[in-house]
Amino acid sequence: MKILLKGGRIIDPSQEFDQVADLLLEEGKVAACAPHLEIEDAQILPCQGLIVCPGFIDLHVHFREPGEEWKETIASGSLAAVAGGFTAVVCMPNTKPPNDNAEVTRYILKKAAEAGLCRVYPVACITKGQRGEELTEFGELKEAGAVAVSDDGRPVPDAFLMRLALEYAKNFDLPVISHAEELSLSSGGHVNEGLASAKLGLRGIPPQAEAIAIFREVMLAELTNSPIHIAHVSTKAGVEIIRQAKEKGLKVTAETAPHYFTLTEEATFGYHTNAKVNPPLRSEEDRQAIEEALADGTIDVIATDHAPHSPLEKVCEFERAAFGLVGLETALSLTLRLVERGSISLPKMIELLSCAPARILKLPGGSLREGSLADVTVFDPEARWIVTEEELNSKSKNSPFLGWELKGRVIYSIVSGKVVFSRREF
Ligand code: DOR
Numbered sequence: 001m002k003i004l005l006k007g008g009r010i011i012d013p014s015q016e017f018d019q020v021a022d023l024l025l026e027e028g029k030v031a032a033c034a035p036h037l038e039i040e041d042a043q044i045l046p047c048q049g050l051i052v053c054p055g056f057i058d059l060h061v062h063f064r065e066p067g068e069e070w071k072e073t074i075a076s077g078s079l080a081a082v083a084g085g086f087t088a089v090v091c092m093p094n095t096k097p098p099n100d101n102a103e104v105t106r107y108i109l110k111k112a113a114e115a116g117l118c119r120v121y122p123v124a125c126i127t128k129g130q131r132g133e134e135l136t137e138f139g140e141l142k143e144a145g146a147v148a149v150s151d152d153g154r155p156v157p158d159a160f161l162m163r164l165a166l167e168y169a170k171n172f173d174l175p176v177i178s179h180a181e182e183l184s185l186s187s188g189g190h191v192n193e194g195l196a197s198a199k200l201g202l203r204g205i206p207p208q209a210e211a212i213a214i215f216r217e218v219m220l221a222e223l224t225n226s227p228i229h230i231a232h233v234s235t236k237a238g239v240e241i242i243r244q245a246k247e248k249g250l251k252v253t254a255e256t257a258p259h260y261f262t263l264t265e266e267a268t269f270g271y272h273t274n275a276k277v278n279p280p281l282r283s284e285e286d287r288q289a290i291e292e293a294l295a296d297g298t299i300d301v302i303a304t305d306h307a308p309h310s311p312l313e314k315v316c317e318f319e320r321a322a323f324g325l326v327g328l329e330t331a332l333s334l335t336l337r338l339v340e341r342g343s344i345s346l347p348k349m350i351e352l353l354s355c356a357p358a359r360i361l362k363l364p365g366g367s368l369r370e371g372s373l374a375d376v377t378v379f380d381p382e383a384r385w386i387v388t389e390e391e392l393n394s395k396s397k398n399s400p401f402l403g404w405e406l407k408g409r410v411i412y413s414i415v416s417g418k419v420v421f422s423r424r425e426f
Helices: 073-082 102-115 138-144 161-172 195-198 207-224 236-247 258-262 284-296 329-342 346-360
Strands: 002-012 017-026 029-034 043-045 053-054 056-061 086-091 120-124 226-231 252-256 376-386 405-415 418-422
Touching: 002 346, 002 376, 029 405, 043 346, 056 073, 056 329, 056 346, 073 086, 073 102, 073 329, 073 405, 073 418, 086 376, 102 120, 102 138, 120 138, 138 161, 161 207, 207 226, 207 236, 207 252, 236 252, 236 284, 252 284, 258 284, 258 329, 329 346, 329 376, 329 405
Parallel strands: 002 043, 002 053, 056 086, 086 120, 226 252
Antiparallel strands: 002 017, 017 029, 053 376, 376 405, 405 418
């Protein structure tokens, strides 16, 4: 099977390539890239006016299978992923039961294969049951297909246990992803401590709950000489600690999510539960710091933290509502706003959404070099659309962006040389 993408602007930061050209995909691999390719037996995808780039890789999604399939299944989440241009996703272990043993890891991979849309890479728990008491069997989990370990959704509260996890993970070359939250400061909180907590009369979560935890992780990375990846950074204080750690040469990487550079705590002001997320939406000063950190390389990756919840968990009092929002299908458009206002370039955007995530978790993809996986995202940066529940493919509709008019739409998502999602006839 050959697919020829004709006349798109091909942007591949992995080889500093940015040119209008044709791209040939053959037998699941990138076969050629040149200004004009004529291939007789290839299926043609017209890409004039479109951007063609390595498939986006989301380092942080919550698919709710096993256990909470009314919110999202691996199949519905995979569809949301490819509709958003993500050809691969890394799914967090806080399912029910949590992914703390090889059986759950294999189940996730089996469901992903049945869905047959994007690549799904499971992350296994650091501790059994995410209880923060006893490490899981990293070797077995890696063998079953886990690509990293994390207790995401919860931090590992005990510094000594986290130290052990970093040392143990190094033996298996398993990346560790930290949900950095100092629970003794954040517990019982619902929104950012500051304007939002004062205005809404709700218990706040101070930025220091994140910063203290990030600082601990940086210190442990230094102590163990291990890499660590910090999930969903939301604060200026957190950014500053990561910047210093990088200046020191520590192996610290970080991600943020589109809601942290798009929204502030003001989005919660009407008790809007779709804007209730953990870590919480922060101040304008924090938002700006996140945007700057993306531009200067302090934050390496944009991930979505796609966290589907149904009306059962969201249409209720703010204090009872679950934390989380769906992000897979709005990430591209929201990130393009950074490009439009000149904070980052289009190639930098693709680096943040594709090349860097591949590099950090050592995943295949993130490149259109000849011989690379034929995982490709094609999007129209100008197409306008309105976010509605009907437009979203995710089973859950808990987006704070419902009703927003956005620019930028995925036209084709291609995995292993197969068009798995298309908004056009071809
Ligand atoms: O808002 C969040 N939702 N933050 C998390 O850490 C977990 C996630 C979820 O699983 O719903």
